[in-house]
Amino acid sequence: MNATDLQTVAIDLQSRSYHIAIRGSLFDNPLSYTELPAASSALIVTNTTVGPLYAERLQSALLGKFKHIHTVVLPDGEAFKTWQTLNLIFDALLSHGCDRKTILFALGGGVVGDMTGFAAASYMRGVPFVQVPTTLLAQVDSSVGGKTGINHPLGKNMIGAFYQPLKVVCDLDTLKTLPARELSAGLAEVIKYGPIADLEFLAWIEAHIDALMAREPQALAHAVKRSCEIKAWVVGQDEREAGLRAILNFGHTFGHAIEAGLGYGEWLHGEAVGCGMVMAAHLSLRLGLIDAALVQRLTTLIQKAGLPVKGPQLSASDNAGRYLELMRLDKKAEGGEIKFVVIDGPGNASVRSAPDALVREVIHDCCT
Amino acid sequence: MNATDLQTVAIDLQSRSYHIAIRGSLFDNPLSYTELPAASSALIVTNTTVGPLYAERLQSALLGKFKHIHTVVLPDGEAFKTWQTLNLIFDALLSHGCDRKTILFALGGGVVGDMTGFAAASYMRGVPFVQVPTTLLAQVDSSVGGKTGINHPLGKNMIGAFYQPLKVVCDLDTLKTLPARELSAGLAEVIKYGPIADLEFLAWIEAHIDALMAREPQALAHAVKRSCEIKAWVVGQDEREAGLRAILNFGHTFGHAIEAGLGYGEWLHGEAVGCGMVMAAHLSLRLGLIDAALVQRLTTLIQKAGLPVKGPQLSASDNAGRYLELMRLDKKAEGGEIKFVVIDGPGNASVRSAPDALVREVIHDCCT
Numbered sequence: 001m002n003a004t005d006l007q008t009v010a011i012d013l014q015s016r017s018y019h020i021a022i023r024g025s026l027f028d029n030p031l032s033y034t035e036l037p038a039a040s041s042a043l044i045v046t047n048t049t050v051g052p053l054y055a056e057r058l059q060s061a062l063l064g065k066f067k068h069i070h071t072v073v074l075p076d077g078e079a080f081k082t083w084q085t086l087n088l089i090f091d092a093l094l095s096h097g098c099d100r101k102t103i104l105f106a107l108g109g110g111v112v113g114d115m116t117g118f119a120a121a122s123y124m125r126g127v128p129f130v131q132v133p134t135t136l137l138a139q140v141d142s143s144v145g146g147k148t149g150i151n152h153p154l155g156k157n158m159i160g161a162f163y164q165p166l167k168v169v170c171d172l173d174t175l176k177t178l179p180a181r182e183l184s185a186g187l188a189e190v191i192k193y194g195p196i197a198d199l200e201f202l203a204w205i206e207a208h209i210d211a212l213m214a215r216e217p218q219a220l221a222h223a224v225k226r227s228c229e230i231k232a233w234v235v236g237q238d239e240r241e242a243g244l245r246a247i248l249n250f251g252h253t254f255g256h257a258i259e260a261g262l263g264y265g266e267w268l269h270g271e272a273v274g275c276g277m278v279m280a281a282h283l284s285l286r287l288g289l290i291d292a293a294l295v296q297r298l299t300t301l302i303q304k305a306g307l308p309v310k311g312p313q314l315s316a317s318d319n320a321g322r323y324l325e326l327m328r329l330d331k332k333a334e335g336g337e338i339k340f341v342v343i344d345g346p347g348n349a350s351v352r353s354a355p356d357a358l359v360r361e362v363i364h365d366c367c368t
Numbered sequence: 369m370n371a372t373d374l375q376t377v378a379i380d381l382q383s384r385s386y387h388i389a390i391r392g393s394l395f396d397n398p399l400s401y402t403e404l405p406a407a408s409s410a411l412i413v414t415n416t417t418v419g420p421l422y423a424e425r426l427q428s429a430l431l432g433k434f435k436h437i438h439t440v441v442l443p444d445g446e447a448f449k450t451w452q453t454l455n456l457i458f459d460a461l462l463s464h465g466c467d468r469k470t471i472l473f474a475l476g477g478g479v480v481g482d483m484t485g486f487a488a489a490s491y492m493r494g495v496p497f498v499q500v501p502t503t504l505l506a507q508v509d510s511s512v513g514g515k516t517g518i519n520h521p522l523g524k525n526m527i528g529a530f531y532q533p534l535k536v537v538c539d540l541d542t543l544k545t546l547p548a549r550e551l552s553a554g555l556a557e558v559i560k561y562g563p564i565a566d567l568e569f570l571a572w573i574e575a576h577i578d579a580l581m582a583r584e585p586q587a588l589a590h591a592v593k594r595s596c597e598i599k600a601w602v603v604g605q606d607e608r609e610a611g612l613r614a615i616l617n618f619g620h621t622f623g624h625a626i627e628a629g630l631g632y633g634e635w636l637h638g639e640a641v642g643c644g645m646v647m648a649a650h651l652s653l654r655l656g657l658i659d660a661a662l663v664q665r666l667t668t669l670i671q672k673a674g675l676p677v678k679g680p681q682l683s684a685s686d687n688a689g690r691y692l693e694l695m696r697l698d699k700k701a702e703g704g705e706i707k708f709v710v711i712d713g714p715g716n717a718s719v720r721s722a723p724d725a726l727v728r729e730v731i732h733d734c735c736t
Binding site: 083091094097100101122124125148149152155158329333 | 463
């Protein structure tokens with residue numbers, strides 16, 4: 001495969017279908033946007049980190065398409081994924097007189113994508129938007145599934161909408177400037193797709209983990225494409241997370257507890273998910289669903305991706321109790337019962353509850 | 369027709385279908401809620417005016433259905449249709465540990481319904497909700513169409529979602545305590561359905577306007593039912609307001625300018641729509657679409673319903689210019705072009721633009 005070949009993944013959702021374009025030199029190319037519907041104005045939403053690097057180049061690429069192009073720059077970080085920040089987008093839309101056809105462009109990582117998507121879902125009860133994800137995590141995760149939203153002081157992603165973009169432009173060149181920790185965090189979500197859905201992909205990641213860590217374009221292109229394909233296959237069957245889609249949360253139940261317990265932003269989401277996958281694999285082992293060899297294989301790969309494989313202490317007095325308490329607050333919990341994604345066997349996952357005593361043992365085994 | 373007969377209107381929207389129940393003695397009857405899905409908790413959202421009258425009775429009716437029933441009381445009025453007030457609902461949901469199956473109950477008028485609907489649309493990206501509208505306006509308008517949302521300092525209903533309830537319970541008994549101004553405001557939306565879609569219904573309203581003003585149950589039941597049926601027929605063909613649905617905004621383009629120009633809350637929404645319909649009828653006349661007799665007929669009916677038929681002065685220096693300026697900010701405007709709903713002929717409406725000069729003449733004719 002030539003690194004300059006354009007890869008595409010089609011997301012089939014009837015009237016809300018779209019496609020993901022994957023390659024270098026994409027986001028600043030006017031050809032990436034020619035198929036978008038006509039509109040008099042566009043709003044680029046970005047943050048203080050990504051904006052200075054890429055906002056002007058995106059604006060130049062859009063000049064021939066839109067009469068008015070505005071930009072709003074949000075503060076960077078999960079701590080700003082709040083209503084106050086979201087309102088900066090609404091302020092910009094209204095003060096510039098943007099109408100129902102205005103197209104929003106989310107230029108940045110997952111936080112920018114989630115907030116821009118929710119702003120698009122809510123402004124005038126829905127305007128179109130385009131995702132231009134500039135982190136590996138956003139390219140493999142936010143590109144597919146239509147989950148948008150903001151945090152509430154009492155819980156992460158508690159307020160939001162399912163809302164699909166018109167198009168996703170994954171420019172691999174933007175990954176060149178990504179900090180190493182964020183590359184690893186993105187790899188956590190890439191690795192996730194192996195054990196839950198595609199053992200062949202898991203083997204491919206194991207064979208190419210060094211190339212991925214070295215940011216080789218061919219390896220990154222395949223990782224992004226295959227991750228999006230698997231996610232699209234799952235989401236296509238269950239757009240609103242009634243059942244199957246929940247397997248995409250492999251590692252996330254433990255991971256969310258880590259993020260909430262340490263305070264959001266202490267560990268990156270992908271780091272918490274990486275460690276959470278090790279814990280979920282241990283739980284699968286204790287439930288008698290997989291053997292120790294697969295747990296070891298996953299742990300080794302997650303470690304090679306530069307991710308933590310030991311959970312942090314969240315309480316000096318009752319660490320497991322604190323994990324359980326936090327997991328019961330997770331929005332996947334129902335009537336106080338925690339839902340875990342477990343591996344039923346290599347390449348297969350399901351959602352189930354587990355006895356507290358067993359979960360306590362897993363936490364005890366997996367925490368430093 | 370017996371006033372105690374249960375009337376229902378089916379809203380057919382595939383997987384989001386629901387029905388509207390219309391009668392007295394409904395909202396505090398447990399039988400009104402038996403068909404709702406099982407959930408461990410419910411949250412009643414109401415306001416400081418309606419809550420003291422009805423919240424406990426609704427809670428009693430729900431006792432056998434839900435293990436936990438919580439209530440949140442919002443400040444009353446359009447001025448509080450803000451993010452800050454909406455957040456009181458999220459705070460209540462999260463502090464009570466409400467999950468994805470929790471059912472929200474909107475007990476109140478249009479503002480409570482719009483905010484509860486948007487909270488339901490957004491909490492955990494969507495939880496179910498039930499409308500229990502206690503004003504005539506809410507019964508005939510918010511019951512159908514799924515429009516939810518809040519205001520932004522720069523525009524009304526600018527942030528929201530299309531989101532359908534599980535059920536709507538229109539209890540005619542709650543109209544007995546409605547202030548006269550609010551009854552009239554509700555009648556504005558009832559009258560609206562005549563000229564745009566059903567001339568027979570217009571004649572029926574003319575024949576029963578005194579009975580409606582006297583709050584006779586049979587007359588109210590028919591007015592609510594027929595209004596919901598017509599709106600359902602329109603919305604069923606155009607759920608997301610791509611085309612036909614826009615005719616429901618008859619009177620609203622002028623009406624929104626009045627509301628915005630005077631400051632929201634000065635005139636009730638229905639009052640502004642009543643006057644706006646007179647202005648839209650005059651515009652239709654000037655465009656040569658209808659004759660003066662229909663304009664007079666509508667004006668007389670609107671006046672009999674206790675509604676204003678003369679527009680207020682919004683500017684001492686250039687009144688028409690101020691109306692035009694405000695209408696260009698309306699979210700139905702596209703690229704600065706104002707969209708008017710006009711009567712093409714009795715019982716038929718369409719959306720079109722009109723020359724500024726003509727609109728100025730209409731404003732001049734219709735304002736005091």
